[in-house]
Amino acid sequence: MNMNAPSFSSPFSSLFSRPAWIAIVVCGVxxxxxxxxNLAFGPEHPLHVSSYTVGLIGKFMCYAMAALALDLVWGYTGILSxxxxxxxxxxxxMHGMYLMRAIGRDGVYQSDLPDFMVFLNWSEYPWYWWMTEHFWFAMLLVVLVPGLLAFVFGYFAFRSRIKGVYFSIITQAMTFAFMLLFFRNDTGFGGNNGFTDFKRILGFTITTPETKAVLYLVTLAALLGSLLLCRAIVTSRLGRVLQGVRDSESRLMFIGYNPLWFKLFVWTLSGVLCGIAGALYxxxxxxxxxxxxxxxxxxxxVIWAxxxxxxxxxxxxxxxxxxxxxxxxxxxxxPDLWLYALGLIFILVTLFMPQGILGVVQKLKKRIKDGETA
Known part of the structure; x- marks a missing residue:
């Protein structure tokens, strides 16, 4: 499978079939x-679900939302990030800044500043922490900061008509540069250790099962909402233009479309959805x-997708x-073999399952249907 091929024939033309809708509802329930x-039954009860399992599935849903955001740009627009x-x-x-402010004086140093700032001899918050003690403002940053970065980066990249493997390389360079920046202690983001030891969110203790349950359900709602939003986009006229960008951008330009703004829109939206997933994570x-x-x-x-x-x-x-x-x-x-296993999984999928798990399911359904009609 050529991961940067300009043309991509997808077998998933209908989003979604009736059985798929039923499966989505059942899985959601x-x-x-x-x-x-987890809340209703004690640990000894056969119906009890452990707090570990709830936390693990909650984390997986955040990852799923990020993978969905990536599919919007890679699977439907042909932009491999x-x-x-x-x-x-x-x-x-951005969410972590609010959570650090919500600790208050409950840190090790009992200071109004986060422990890492006290340790590094900071005397006050830097300017970019302004208003982050307010939950609503932090949520605004969750959307604006990833969205603004995606918009600026995408505008200059797409305007310069950078595409294919070259675009993939510069996106990788971007995330590596940000990683090195945030590792520095003088950036005001905790350096190597980052943010941790959260105490409260909106006044509620963050470690209680009830709070964890609410965070989990909000994450599930965000995942389902993102799925419906992405479906609405890809099945609309806008979605057909995006698939035209994926399959033949030059032909799309020939008939009068400017791909820049379509690519920039979907790229920015994908960045925002990824940022929301990170905030829930x-x-x-x-x-x-x-x-x-x-x-x-x-x-x-990319491997998940x-x-x-x-x-x-x-x-x-x-x-x-x-x-x-x-x-x-x-x-x-x-524990020492996971990266080798992950690489092997990607190789096997590329060689034998180019359309992934759903592609295999579609082929099996087609064979069964052909056998019944024979």
């Missing part, structure tokens, strides 16, 4: 029930640091759950 079962991790992490950092995991901007994390997002089936919306969600579920088991059983 099951996922929504997990935190409720190896730097979406920076949008994910920036959304997390941080309070559930309890930490955000520069390692989230590692180029390897962005490459993993490829494994599930890019250009399908549901595929990247399935891929995110599948790969990360396997990662959770593999890193516990064979």
């Amino acid at each position: 099951i996922l929504a029930a997990l935190p409720l079962l 190896l730097g979406h991790g920076v949008f994910f992490a920036l959304g997390g950092y 941080v309070p559930q995991v309890g930490i955000i640091n520069p390692s989230e901007m590692s180029p390897a994390n962005s490459i993993e997002m 490829a494994v599930g089936g890019r250009g399908s919306l549901l595929g990247p969600i399935i891929g995110a759950f599948s790969v990360n579920g396997l990662k959770s088991w593999f890193t516990a059983a064979f």
Whole structure:
């Protein structure tokens, strides 16, 4: 599979079939029930779902939302990004600033400043922490900061008609540069350790099962909302133009369209969705640091989309759950071999499952249907 090929024939032409809608509803109900079962039943009850499982699935849903955002630009517009991790992490950092302010004087140094600032002899907050003690302002930053970075970066890249492998390389360079920047102690973002030890969110203790359940359900709602939004886009006239950009950008320009603004719109929206996913990820995991901007994390997002089936919306969600579920088991059983396993998975998918898991399902359904009509 040529990952940067200008033409991409997707078997997922209908979004979604009736069985797919039923599966989405059933999965949504099951996922929504997990935190409720955690709260309703004690650890000894057979219906009890552990807090660890709730937290793990919540994290997977954030990853699935990031993979969905990537599919919007890669699967439907043909823009392969190896730097979406920076949008994910920036959304997390913007929310993390509020969570650090919400600690108040409950830190180790009992100061109005976060512990890392006291340790580094900061006397006051830097200017870019202004208003971050307000939740609504932090949420505004969650949308604006990744969105602004995506818009500026995309404008200059697309205006210069950078595409294909060259675009992928500069996105990877972007996320690597941001990672190095955030590793510095003098940037005011916690340096190597980042943000952690969160205490409260909107006045509620962040570690209680009830708060975790609410965060989980908000994440599920955001994932389903993002799925519906992306479906509305790709099935609209705008979506057909985006697929025209993917399949033959020069032909699209010949008939009078300017691809710049279409690509810029979908690229910026994808960055915003990734930032929201990162903001939901941080309070559930309890930490955000520069390692989230590692180029390897962005490459993993590509693998999630490829494994599930890019250009399908549901595929990247399935891929995110599948790969990360396997990662959770593999890193516990064979911690030193996970990266080799991940590379092998991507090679096997590229060679034998170019349309991913959903592509295999579609082929099986077609064979069964052909057998019934024979």
